Amino acid sequence: MNIAVIICELNPMHRGHFYLIEEVKKKNIDIVVGIMSGNFVQRGDLSIVNKFTKARLALNLGFDLILELPSFSSLKSAEFFANDAVKIASKIGANYLAFGSETGEELLDFFRIIENNKSFINKKLREYLKLNYSYSKAFRLATSELISNFKIFSNDSLGLEYLRAIDKTYIKPIIIKRVGQDYLDENRTEFYPSASSIRSSLYEKNYNIKSIMDPFVKEAILNLDLKSLSNSNEKIYELLKYKILVENNEVSNIIFYENGLENLFRNNFDKINYNLFLDSISSKRYKKSRLKRFILNYILENNSYDMDLYIRPLSFNDKGRDVLKNINNKEKIISKLADSQKSKEIEFETRATALYNILTNSNINEYKISPYYNKSL
Secondary structure, eight states: OOEEEEEEOOTTOOHHHHHHHHHHHTTTOSEEEEEEEOSBOTTSOBOSSOHHHHHHHHHHHTOSEEEEEOHHHHTSOHHHHHHHHHHHHHHTTOSEEEEEESSTTHHHHHHHHHHTTHHHHHHHHHHHHHTTOOHHHHHHHHHHHHOTTOOOOHHHHHHHHHHHHHTTSSOEEEEEEOOSSOTTOOOOOSSSOOHHHHHHHHHTTOGGGGGGSOHHHHHHHHTOOHHHHHHHHHHHHHHHHIIIIISOOOOTTSTTOOTTHHHHHHTTTTSSSHHHHHHHHOOSSSOHHHHHHHHHHHHTTOOOSOOOOOBOEEEEEHHHHHHHHTSOTTSOBOSOGGGSOOOHHHHHHHHHHHHHHHHHTOOOOTTTOOOEEEOOO
């Protein structure tokens, strides 16, 4: 039984995801498993659709099983995000990790060149980091000195982290050439629109976006409370100011803290909204996505790098159920939180969902929701 894992966020799901799954299935794959970030995504944003709805609709895309990537993993940098997801893939006995890439299969060749020249890359990385570039920008600059004709696109960066994460495992890569817009392109002009362009159109109330989506996606999009989503950033800003200025909560013990962040925040709290605040504190050293992740980790009081990963199915069909049945009984599987033992990992996830509820005016109860099972007739 060949099991391929796709690490995904589905924020929101679109034709590009459907295309990726269809291409993966052509590679003699029996089962496709999604390891999906939940209510918060790796760029430090809220998921525009809650994780339980995403997981249910994802089965219509062609997934057989959706497993939760915990919020403490999705709110990490790309390296840790990839490593945690691959660890979960290993726990379920996946054979392959599939992902989309602007470069395609040639990315594997570039990865080998980079890995064979680690000392050079690390030396150049240190040089660029000293110039206050963000890690991702420093890495792109370092690799460009090694491979002059290699341009790293957004999906390629994450793809390289996936390749690094599986390099010393039995999991093999399946790299699918990406079609349509670049992931970060906000201009909706393609048959395969990017996730960013879909989100941008939704926030701008450009409802024509729904006309180019597959029918099963519309259910989630049409029922969105766009007003609450639009106001969520201002709620984050108010919570951040309250915790620092009123509660005076410690900042330096939060994961990925760097000296000076608290003063940087305090000195810019005069900005009238969250977007202007982020504009004022971001720099070539501090990317907005990194700052947004840190702010959410601070609000959630995430001060632990040492969190145990678990297997939590959110949705599955008959094939996905077979995968769950065959998982080593030593692995920690959580089907329903109400039946699970208390732990700091579960406590953090419920806290993250509580924050999501506040920010989106939702009422999701982690303890009352069971995995969605799409049983064949």
